Amino acid sequence: MKDFTYYTPTRYLFGRGVEAKTGELTRWMGVKKVLIVYGGGSVIRSGLLDRVKLSLDNEGIEYLEMGGIQPNPVDTPVYDGIKICRDNNIDGLLAVGGGSAIDTAKAIACGVPYEGDFWDFYAGKKIVEEAMPLGVVLTIPAAGSEGSGNSVITKLDGLHKISLRTESALRPKFAIMNPELTFTLPPYQTASGISDMMAHIFERYFSNTPEVEITDRVAEGVLKAIIAEAPRVMAEPENYEARANIMWSGTLAHNGICGTGRQEDWVSHFMEHEISAVYGVTHGAGLAVMFPAWMTFMAQNHPVKVAQFARRVFDIVEADDTIAALKGIEVLKRFYTSIGLPVTFAQLGVENPDIDLLVAKLHENKGETIGGYYRLTAKETSEIYRLAL
Numbered sequence: 001m002k003d004f005t006y007y008t009p010t011r012y013l014f015g016r017g018v019e020a021k022t023g024e025l026t027r028w029m030g031v032k033k034v035l036i037v038y039g040g041g042s043v044i045r046s047g048l049l050d051r052v053k054l055s056l057d058n059e060g061i062e063y064l065e066m067g068g069i070q071p072n073p074v075d076t077p078v079y080d081g082i083k084i085c086r087d088n089n090i091d092g093l094l095a096v097g098g099g100s101a102i103d104t105a106k107a108i109a110c111g112v113p114y115e116g117d118f119w120d121f122y123a124g125k126k127i128v129e130e131a132m133p134l135g136v137v138l139t140i141p142a143a144g145s146e147g148s149g150n151s152v153i154t155k156l157d158g159l160h161k162i163s164l165r166t167e168s169a170l171r172p173k174f175a176i177m178n179p180e181l182t183f184t185l186p187p188y189q190t191a192s193g194i195s196d197m198m199a200h201i202f203e204r205y206f207s208n209t210p211e212v213e214i215t216d217r218v219a220e221g222v223l224k225a226i227i228a229e230a231p232r233v234m235a236e237p238e239n240y241e242a243r244a245n246i247m248w249s250g251t252l253a254h255n256g257i258c259g260t261g262r263q264e265d266w267v268s269h270f271m272e273h274e275i276s277a278v279y280g281v282t283h284g285a286g287l288a289v290m291f292p293a294w295m296t297f298m299a300q301n302h303p304v305k306v307a308q309f310a311r312r313v314f315d316i317v318e319a320d321d322t323i324a325a326l327k328g329i330e331v332l333k334r335f336y337t338s339i340g341l342p343v344t345f346a347q348l349g350v351e352n353p354d355i356d357l358l359v360a361k362l363h364e365n366k367g368e369t370i371g372g373y374y375r376l377t378a379k380e381t382s383e384i385y386r387l388a389l
Contacts, residue, residue: 023059031092099143142193144254161277192284
């Protein structure tokens with residue numbers, strides 16, 4: 001196990017009706033005037049936005065609104081939000097929604113106090129040292145952004161979809177999590193969220209760092225819980241306990257606990273980012289396509305951890321690592337299919353992907369050789385994309 005620092009300052013409020021505490025927690029984080037960042041009309045139609053605003057009113061907190069944040073968030077609203085904050089003396093952000101709203105709010109939060117272009121942080125030119133305080137009211141369990149210091153934004157000029165990772169600067173000060181707010185999520189969105197949170201665990205689990213039994217077992221336990229709860233939540237969307245377990249799994253998958261003391265990978269995420277940047281697909285669905293392809297490549301080239309996953313999570317009984325890994329991959333694909341997810345490009349709605357373009361953009365953004373579990377050049381990443389055909 002490697003030496004590590006683990007810092008998680010987020011205050012979680014989990015349970016029925018907890019959105020009524022939004023104003024109280026916003027005041028607690030020291031904010032007097034907040035910009036509410038949200039996505040489509042669901043938070044309006046459900047009455048959630050009105051309840052949040054009433055809670056802010058009750059605490060005497062002023063607010064402005066910025067809605068319309070779309071999935072796979074882009075840079076344009078970030079620039080708009082930075083201007084709104086600067087022009088109106090906003091001193092905090094409140095994201096109401098899922099990963100897209102939260103990631104946009106995080107980009108605004110680091111952009112407001114910075115004199116240059118916020119994209120400098122995502123392009124790796126600058127490190128985030130200061131950010132406005134941010135709170136979250138979560139409505140979609142998937143990205144885990146409510147508990148992480150990470151954010152993903154696409155720059156429309158060139159369609160560069162880049163993830164920014166910070167240890168603490170962009171971790172929300174609080175996250176309000178009411179599983180009831182997820183009852184009306186469409187099945188495909190629920191399933192895509194399940195894939196997303198599983199992928200966050202995979203990126204940490206597939207590691208060459210030795211002697212990490214504790215985090216291996218934590219990762220495997222959360223994966224097994226997600227796999228057990230997924231059929232329940234798909235069949236009974238208003239089952240509070242199933243929704244609660246899935247919601248908390250999404251946070252545990254991405255708040256860093258599964259990655260402590262180990263080198264992480266993230267290649268499958270990088271490869272999917274290019275797909276969703278170019279073709280606009282749902283991120284979690286794209287991951288359901290990319291991870292089995294990546295695992296299949298690894299089964300032939302570096303199977304040890306994929307075989308361990310197959311044995312411990314899916315109870316595959318097979319001595320040979322490659323065979324065990326391949327059997328586990330087939331079970332994983334059947335699981336994805338059972339909850340309505342694609343496992344090939346065609347099922348994702350991308351009949352003829354431009355693999356050369358995807359590979360070129362991937363290595364332009366991430367370098368000639370990528371990966372923590374197995375180092376990959378353009379030749380190997382092209383092969384992995386083709387395994388997803």
